[in-house]
Amino acid sequence: MSNAWLTPIMLVLSNLFMTYAWYGHLKDPQLPIWRATLMSWGIAFFEYILMVPANRMGYTVYSASQLKIMQEAITLLIFAFFAVFHLGETIKWNTAVAFLLILAAVFFAFYDFSN
Numbered sequence: 258m259s260n261a262w263l264t265p266i267m268l269v270l271s272n273l274f275m276t277y278a279w280y281g282h283l284k285d286p287q288l289p290i291w292r293a294t295l296m297s298w299g300i301a302f303f304e305y306i307l308m309v310p311a312n313r314m315g316y317t318v319y320s321a322s323q324l325k326i327m328q329e330a331i332t333l334l335i336f337a338f339f340a341v342f343h344l345g346e347t348i349k350w351n352t353a354v355a356f357l358l359i360l361a362a363v364f365f366a367f368y369d370f371s372n
Contacts, residue, residue, distance in 0.1 A: 264315035271307035
């Protein structure tokens with residue numbers, strides 16, 4: 258599989274770990290903060306196992322700016338699903354508009370205007 262495809266796949270997997278590490282504990286407010294922190298660090302370890310190689314490989318086909326914008330779009334998409342399906346939140350119109358603006362950033366980062 259080429260780095261152009263493997264990079265976003267690894268970024269998605271990395272973000273699944275990251276989102277759960279950062280926000281998964283919110284569902285259990287009784288969990289002591291020290292325990293939530295240690296659990297989050299443990300989960301985040303797997304995020305880094307995927308994130309660092311994804312960025313290293315991705316940099317062979319994408320610019321650093323493209324990698325970052327791709328990462329942000331993936332993060333927001335995964336978080337939106339997580340917020341709805343795990344935390345039971347509702348996506349409001351202004352959040353949807355903000356996400357569409359991030360997608361516009363992805364378009365502008367990847368579209369070659371020199372043609």
